[in-house]
Amino acid sequence: MRVVNKPFNKIDGMSLVKGKPLYTDDLCPPSALVVKVLRSPHAFARIKRIDTSEAEKLPGVECIFTYQNIHRKPFTRAGQCHPELSPYDKFLLDEYVRHVGDDVAIVAAVDEKTALNALKLIKVEYEVLKPVLDFETAEENPVLVHPEDDIFAHLPVGFDPKHNVACRVNFALGEVEKVLEECEVVISRTYKTQPQAQAMMETQRAFSYLDPYGRLVVVASTQIPFHARRILANALDIPASQIRVIKPRIGGGFGAKQTVNAEFYPALVTLKTGKPAKIVYTRSEVFNATTTRHAMKFTVTIGAMRDGKIRAIDVKALSNTGAYGEHAETTLGAAGKKVLPLYNKVEAVRFSGTAVYTNMVPGGALRGFGVTQGTYALESAVNELAAELNMDPTLIRDINMIKKGETTPLINMTTKGAGPDPMYMDSCMLDYCVKRGKELIKWEEKYPKYQVSRTKVRGLGMAIAQQGSGLPNIDMAAATIKLNDDGFFNLLVGATDLGTGAETILAQIAAETLGVDLEQIVVYSSDTDATPFDTGAYASSTTYTTGNAVIEAAVKMKEEIIKTGALYFNTQPEKIIFDGKYIICSATDEKISLADFSKKITYNLLHTQLSTTGSFVPKKQAPPYMAGFAEVEVDLETGKVEVVEFVGIVDCGTPINPKLARIQAEGGIVTGIGLALYEEVRYASNGKLVTDNFMDYKIPTRRDIGKITVEFAPGYEDTGPYGAKSIGEVVVNTVAPAIMDAIYNACGVRIRELPATPEKIWRALNC
Amino acid sequence: MLNIQEYVAPNSLEEAYQYLISQKGATLLGGCAYLNLGTRNIPLAIDLSRTGLSYIRENEDTIELGAMTTFGDVEHSAILARYFNNILALSVRDIVGIQLRNLVTVGGTVYSRYGFSDFITALHVLDTQVKLYKQGIFDLEYFLENGSKEPDILEKVIIKKDNRQAVFKAMRNSRGDYAILNLALARIGDKFRIVVGARPGRAALALNTMEYLNNEYAQKRELSPEILKNAGEIIAEELSFGSNGRGSSEYRKELAKVLLRKAIQEVI
Amino acid sequence: MVVNLKINGRHYTLDVPPDEILLTTLRNLGFNSVRQGCDTSTCGVCTVHVDGKAVLSCTVLTCRLDGHEVTTLEGVEEAAETIGRFLVEEGVEQCGYCSPGLIMSILYLEKCVPQPTDEQILHYLNGNLCRCSGYEGQLRAIKKYLEVKYGAGSKQAI
Structure with a gap:
């Protein structure tokens, strides 16, 4: 391989580090109106009266929207393929507000101060309603978060708003009860995860203007430009042809920007006034008015034999989707579908999940997307089973986990359009990952614990995980390659690089396939008017799904060059060789450089534009795997946990760019550490999120993480581009369960509700 | 969003004082660390940065920290490093980040009597007084x-x-x-002085x-484990x-015991 | 209110509202390397230098800077290029949103402690949050940068 599997620098890296104006707010015309949103102070209320007359009189105020002067049409903000699995349960503005931070009114003014002053002048009289704040009892709660009748679900997802149910996910294989009865050991444990924040550094933001044809252009920090176009068209009730969405550089997303949110407001203002308009979310708006990881509760029952053989797993899951059902079904489903196949040798498995509405901040997408929550629960339960059996957790994995070339009918059952043929996990390197991780963490030497002082003990723990690589028969990506008159190529993709280096990786793939240098590929992404369709940056799809589309486009381009070369040399295509630099006629030994050839076919002969497009939809599950090992130090007096080291061995097939893959892993592990130890979420009794800023919501700092060690398993996935699988999300999943087990091994305390704060551990040790 | 109607930057304390008493709501600007949080309406903001209050001075018997001295200055002060095991620098060095500590001021912190403050706890374990421009000198304990x-x-703090x-x-x-809890301990000959802060209430002496x-x-001339207990x-x-949100009262009690023991062990 | 100040070596006379924060002023002037991140003086993405000290531009009132000197990443292009290259070589710029603030903090670290220990590096950069990189690679990049610049070894704890 010349270009792939090489640690190239990110092609946009130097511009980024030099602080160039490349992000949404940098590009907004200074004349843009400033848009602000009045947000609900109540968790649940009906707007009895709303008076904007005083605000409208304020000089500089351009327009104000309330539910009274805006059309009513249900939609979902979730960035998913159409028809979405998320219910259409949101309105641009509504008479009801369903969580603290829900939108009440939209103001556009000449500057920020005027807009904020106008918000203060809007008089709202609320009928404050009793909110639903406990998701564990939401289903039985007589109070309905969505009492309205005009909301609906496109697909049969178990949508039942009359019981506060957004969706249900159920699947089963074998007879769980029967097998459980036959088991020698059955454990049943309940685990809870907190609604973690994505906490990207750039808050949501967007600006809009009208193009020369009067169409709406929305420039947004989004992971899903094409879904955004469709969702905006639906919500604003205008044809998609009248909308163009442009994604500039993004200051991180992690799933936050897989839901359309800020985009609606400036778009409405521009459509009404014809003027450019922008919105930049405050950090408080991000916390209160966008989405979080879904808080979930799991009861996991595992049945096993004394020899460690796991025979049955039963998972009951409850997810809190908050006020709106964005990504409710898909995250809940992922918590089972991308977790349970890890243990493919079970005789029976069952997953029964419900996502409920509450009057809390909506759930949404966050790196790991339900799999993180599900993995924490299942892997913790397996670790508890190992403890119950007095068995090394790596041994119980060895006995039960999925290995190279194996499968389970569960994979077919939970994969859309899978058909009857078994999908073998031919590239699974989980076995290697566990073995290598044990070596690196010095498992044999240190497990389960060792004392470092009178009050400090170090413990070890581990977990395994998988994710997906795109969504089979759902995620579609396309790439267009265009040959230019100096022999360089444009690579146009709708995929969205969140900073991960996706564009670099796609350029590497294109260069490899075309046989050219990386410098000859010019990437453009992403613009719904100019780039081909891509579902977007989510579901760990870009490398695998878009990467394959790029290969197809590049293969076609080579064919085109050869075909056109044959015309140029007046011969048959079989006699033409393209080696990346020259087009060679093997019959005559004549050759022409690609640069000269491109000039000639553009200006002198043939007069043709070579342009090819490749499309791809995954057909097979190609999950990446990981084994994570934690060594922690617990202060027995205070309960404080320090991560000494976290070792992650990742099977992402053959990484296209090992350097960028490593940073994906390191970054994901730190997000996992945050989930495990620091990122505590607290609500006040009235339903107000208390931890709605970075003073109270603590993502890890660089002194909070210990040593991070990452290695890759030498794997190769046949269906992946040059052997690659995904990397972006799998890396989060093992962290919390591994750390929880390390804490347990150090001090005997089992934390079943994240995060493991010092006080929780101290209480368990002392109370 | 912050709203300031009028801003002045007087060159002397007297001038600043006249502004301060000139109208209701007149507000002194220290490090401005929390100024931008929430919505505040300030009719008159008086910037003290030109009143010459940014200094760490060593006198024969005292050290004086001007009110506009930043935590960054405290952290890097060669003078403070020579006294009290550098406790003042150590108390501030874990606060968020250096780019915030370079703004947060001694005066802003002490005058606001923040309960969560690490710095006040450290200051309190020393023999510290505060000098108010008009009212004169008070013991820190009284002022808190x-x-x-x-x-x-608040013109300066004076440390003996x-x-x-x-x-x-x-x-x-x-x-x-x-901090969930902080504690400062001093040993003066055979005597101990102990201050506990972030309880979450204000720093107080454990008399x-x-x-x-x-x-x-x-x-006994020693402190046995039993005595520490x-x-x-x-x-x-x-x-x-x-x-x-950061901790319960029971947990803080326990932390007080642990921090106390660890602190004593360092001075015995 | 009229403020005279130097930004990146150039003199500016600005008329700003008394409650305008430096972050806003700088962005209005087109210094786009300075960014909003948290609104609560916590994240460090808006870090600039005032009179040579690293500060949060979201926590400084512009009118307070009359007669002072402000440096943003745009004012230290060469250093941005050099340090930036080390970050890019490790792949830890990632989304890049926090990189300018981080580089301003690295420059301040260098000024305060030219040959820092790992612990000192972490101490000086703790106020720069990053959700992408996981920090570990940033430490590798910064150490390589300092090693190339000052030579390996002779690290001393202060």
């Missing part, structure tokens, strides 16, 4: 309890130089977080614990420990 009786300007050994301890979960330890040490019980009982 009472604040300023009338609009006034002595050869006390001082230790600062804090418990925080994330290194970027505020009973101090008395107990002083007596025990005077008699007893001292822990006393400190947990004598001070009020509250609950907030």
Whole structure:
């Protein structure tokens, strides 16, 4: 391989580090109106009266929207393929507000101060309603978060708003009860995860203007430009042809920007006034008015034999989707579908999940997307089973986990359009990952614990995980390659690089396939008017799904060059060789450089534009795997946990760019550490999120993480581009369960509700 | 969003004081660390940055920290490094990040009497006084309890130089977080002085614990594990420990015991 | 209110509202390397230098800077290029949103402690949050940068 599997620098890296104006707010015309949103102070209320007359009189105020002067049409903000699995349960503005931070009114003014002053002048009289704040009892709660009748679900997802149910996910294989009865050991444990924040550094933001044809252009920090176009068209009730969405550089997303949110407001203002308009979310708006990881509760029952053989797993899951059902079904489903196949040798498995509405901040997408929550629960339960059996957790994995070339009918059952043929996990390197991780963490030497002082003990723990690589028969990506008159190529993709280096990786793939240098590929992404369709940056799809589309486009381009070369040399295509630099006629030994050839076919002969497009939809599950090992130090007096080291061995097939893959892993592990130890979420009794800023919501700092060690398993996935699988999300999943087990091994305390704060551990040790 | 109607930057304390008493709501600007949080309406903002209050001065018997001295200055001061085991620098060095500490001021912190402050706890374990421009000099302890009786300007804090050994301890979960509890301990000859802050209430002296330890040490010339244990019980009982998002009162009590023991072990 | 100040070596006379924060002023002037991140003086993405000291531009009132000197990443292009290259070589710029603030903090670290220990590096950069990189690679990049610049070894704890 010349270009792939090489640690190239990110092609946009130097511009980024030099602080160039490349992000949404940098590009907004200074004349843009400033848009602000009045947000609900109540968790649940009906707007009895709303008076904007005083605000409208304020000089500089351009327009104000309330539910009274805006059309009513249900939609979902979730960035998913159409028809979405998320219910259409949101309105641009509504008479009801369903969580603290829900939108009440939209103001556009000449500057920020005027807009904020106008918000203060809007008089709202609320009928404050009793909110639903406990998701564990939401289903039985007589109070309905969505009492309205005009909301609906496109697909049969178990949508039942009359019981506060957004969706249900159920699947089963074998007879769980029967097998459980036959088991020698059955454990049943309940685990809870907190609604973690994505906490990207750039808050949501967007600006809009009208193009020369009067169409709406929305420039947004989004992971899903094409879904955004469709969702905006639906919500604003205008044809998609009248909308163009442009994604500039993004200051991180992690799933936050897989839901359309800020985009609606400036778009409405521009459509009404014809003027450019922008919105930049405050950090408080991000916390209160966008989405979080879904808080979930799991009861996991595992049945096993004394020899460690796991025979049955039963998972009951409850997810809190908050006020709106964005990504409710898909995250809940992922918590089972991308977790349970890890243990493919079970005789029976069952997953029964419900996502409920509450009057809390909506759930949404966050790196790991339900799999993180599900993995924490299942892997913790397996670790508890190992403890119950007095068995090394790596041994119980060895006995039960999925290995190279194996499968389970569960994979077919939970994969859309899978058909009857078994999908073998031919590239699974989980076995290697566990073995290598044990070596690196010095498992044999240190497990389960060792004392470092009178009050400090170090413990070890581990977990395994998988994710997906795109969504089979759902995620579609396309790439267009265009040959230019100096022999360089444009690579146009709708995929969205969140900073991960996706564009670099796609350029590497294109260069490899075309046989050219990386410098000859010019990437453009992403613009719904100019780039081909891509579902977007989510579901760990870009490398695998878009990467394959790029290969197809590049293969076609080579064919085109050869075909056109044959015309140029007046011969048959079989006699033409393209080696990346020259087009060679093997019959005559004549050759022409690609640069000269491109000039000639553009200006002198043939007069043709070579342009090819490749499309791809995954057909097979190609999950990446990981084994994570934690060594922690617990202060027995205070309960404080320090991560000494976290070792992650990742099977992402053959990484296209090992350097960028490593940073994906390191970054994901730190997000996992945050989930495990620091990122505590607290609500006040009235339903107000208390931890709605970075003073109270603590993502890890660089002194909070210990040593991070990452290695890759030498794997190769046949269906992946040059052997690659995904990397972006799998890396989060093992962290919390591994750390929880390390804490347990150090001090005997089992934390079943994240995060493991010092006080929780101290209480368990002392109370 | 912050709203300031008028801004002045007087060149002298007297001028600043005249502005301060000129109208209701006149507000002194220190480090402005929390100014931008929430919505505040300030009719007149008085910037003290031109009044010459940014200094760390060593006198014969005292060290003076001007009100506009930043935590960054405290952290890097060669003068402070020579006294009290550098406790003041150590107390501020874990607060968020250096780019914030380069803004947060001694005066802004002490005048606001923040309960969560690490710096105040450390300051309090030393022999510290505050100088208010009009009302004169007060013991820090008195000031923390009472604040300023009338609009006034905190000019400086004055620390008596002595050869006390001082230790600062804090418990925080994330290194970027505020402390769940902090504790400062000083040993002055055979006497101990103990201050506990972020309870989450304001820093306060643990007088009973101090008395107990002083007596025990005077008699036995050592502090056995049992005495330390007893001292822990006393400190947990004598001070009020509250609950907030960062920790419960029970947990804070326990932390007080642990931090106390660790602090004592460093000076014995 | 009229403020005279130097930004990146150039003199500016600005008329700003009394409550305008430096972050806003700088962005209005087109210094786009300075960014909003948290609104609560916590994240460090808006870090600039005032009179040579690293500060949060979201926490400084512009009118207070009359007669002072402000440096943003745009004012230290060469250093941005050099340090930036080390970050890019490790792949830890990632989304890049926090990189300018981080580089301003690295420059301040260098000024305060030219040959820092790992612990000192972490101490000086703790106020720069990053959700992408996981920090570990940033430490590798910064150490390589300092090693190339000052030579390996002779690290001393202060």
